[in-house]
Amino acid sequence: MARTMISIALICLVSALLLALRPNAWVKATATAEYAATQLASDATNTEHISWQLAKDKALLRTIIWDRRGSRLYPPETAMVPTTYNVSEDTIERIAHFQAQVRQGDWQVFDEEAGHMLFCQSTPAVCLIYDQSALEEVLDLLPGALGANTWDLAAIVALLVFGLPAGTYGVWVWQRKSGDDASRLRINADRYTALYGGREVPLTQRDLKLLQAPDSRNGGVVTKDELYDAAWGREYMPNSRTLDQHVITLRRKLDPDKTHPVLIETVRGVGYKLVQ
Structure with missing residues (x-):
């Protein structure tokens, strides 16, 4: 009994430690999106190059880029772009409104039914539309890891709440048994x-x-x-x-x-x- 409880406690505590040390899924996703945004913004006027970058990244579906004055650079308003993922002007306006409110990188659900996610940042002013499942696969995350913007804190707390009492009880039983054996x-x-x-x-x-x-x-x-x-x-x-x-x-x-x-x-x- 004592060994079992101590073993369970160790498993819980080690699992909690690994969760605490593991990079958060959203941290990884944000770092990836920020890098992509910087790369795309640097080629904002080269529509063909941006389309090539979108085609190369299987998780990234679409991007909208503005200049410092708020004028849209991509997709251009008067030219066609070689992409299969079109976004209506009304949707772009809604995305622009969200982008204007963010200070740093921020996420929101773009199309829950299709599993699409929106990332926007202020500098450079870029928004990206991602396929959630594909992004999780690219980042080597468990399916659903980006399903909600939460940390692993709840799981860590649950493991500690169960593991610490189990370990304390196991040590108490072991000490009591050791005392009984000694006598x-x-x-x-x-x-x-x-x-x-x-x-x-x-x-x-x-x-x-x-x-x-x-x-x-x-x-x-x-x-x-x-x-x-x-x-x-x-x-x-x-x-x-x-x-x-x-x-x-x-x-x-x-x-x-x-x-x-x-x-x-x-x-x-x-x-x-x-x-x-």
Whole structure:
């Protein structure tokens, strides 16, 4: 569970970071449009060259260019231009009105049904009509990336909102589990050691037998007689305190700083049990 939550959190956080570092689709589109506008404006009087540039750029459908005084340079009002994409004079007037309001590069939907977009800028005074799907393909963007003028902020926030709590919970579960594991007794009979509290404790043969007997009961009580039989055999006095003293010594050996709850618990009048 902890690993799963931490893995999910890492995926969310890495995804959010990649989104934050990724160039925004509109930044890329604007940079491309500004470059095209500058190139076209430099040849505003060469109608054949502009038509050639439009034909070369599969995403760019049409351009309208004005001079500094607001007079239209392209398409010229009195001459035909070799292009298959015609724009009516009424539409050009509407575009000119939008262009006059922009200070820097700005976008708006030109023909939603056809998937056409309009880009206009003030200096040089140029407007471009793009095919959205073709522009996304040229810029190597996902389909629909230019469908709305939004940043990836919403996705980043959503990933952080989910990822941070998931990671916090996963770390908490992992720390809790690690703490539980540290407070559990692990007996290695082959090496005559016990792992407890993050420490490997060396055991004598008698220590080992005194721990194995209650450990095999899974929390059940082991009588003193059973422990004597396991660790000493039957060579003991009925009222001997040897077992009690050995248990005290074993407790100190396992937890010398007394930082953990009592592991070997005394059951009065009966014997001992392991609590973990």
